[in-house]
Amino acid sequence: MTTTPGRSQDVLDVLMSEHREVEALLKELRAATDLTQRRELADQIIAQLVRHSVAEEAYVYPVVRDYLPNGPEAVEHDMEEHDELEHILKELEGLEPDDPAFDEVTLELQTTLAHHIAEEEAQQFPALRAAAPEAELVELVEKVQRIETLAPTRAHPNAPNSELFHKLVGPGVGLVDRLRDSLSGRLAS
Secondary structure, eight states: OOOTOOOOOOOOHHHHHHHHHHHHHHHHHHOOOHHHHHHHHHHHHHHHHHHHHHHHHIIIHHHHHSSSHHHHHHHHHHHHHHHHHHHHHHHHTTTTTTTTHHHHHHHHHHHEEEEEEEHHIIIIIIHHHHHSSHHHHHHHHHHHHHHHHHHHOOOOOOOOOOOOHHTTHHHHHHHHHHHHHHHHTTOOO
16 A cells, blocks of 8 residues: 555555455456456445445444535435445346446446545545544544444345444444355355
8 A cells, every 4th residue: 555655544545445356356257258256346345345344334424424525415425326336246146247238337447446436536535635634544443444344244135324324234244244154155255
């Protein structure tokens, strides 16, 4: 992870690193031909994006809301995009890798995600880094990493996307998801 000299790694660095990881996995998925590998990559992408979204909604969006002049509107927009992504992830989860729709949904995911990432990284993250105290953004690293270990690994598009839900109920949902993953042999690392 590269940070500016004199600046500690903050939560935005972590989120951007996660963006790069998912983009690389999507590229690998789109190139893969082995059906087992395609399923495993899709499951890994789903799990990583769900955990990433939960972390943003639980800890980053409240900071966006508090520090950016258009914070509430920006969070609402991001939540709508997360909802759209979660529906795509749920659809991908239900498809077999040899289904022609699998590639279509993967491309839709890649396109929708690229738009979301571009907005966050070009506009929201720089504005947040300029407006929020550095110490607060650095402190969020540990909170985000902790909730990602407890968060669900499957898309739940009908569940609330709220800070309170993710902090109180999300760990229980995550436990059930990880149990399902273990029993089904699903790789969701």
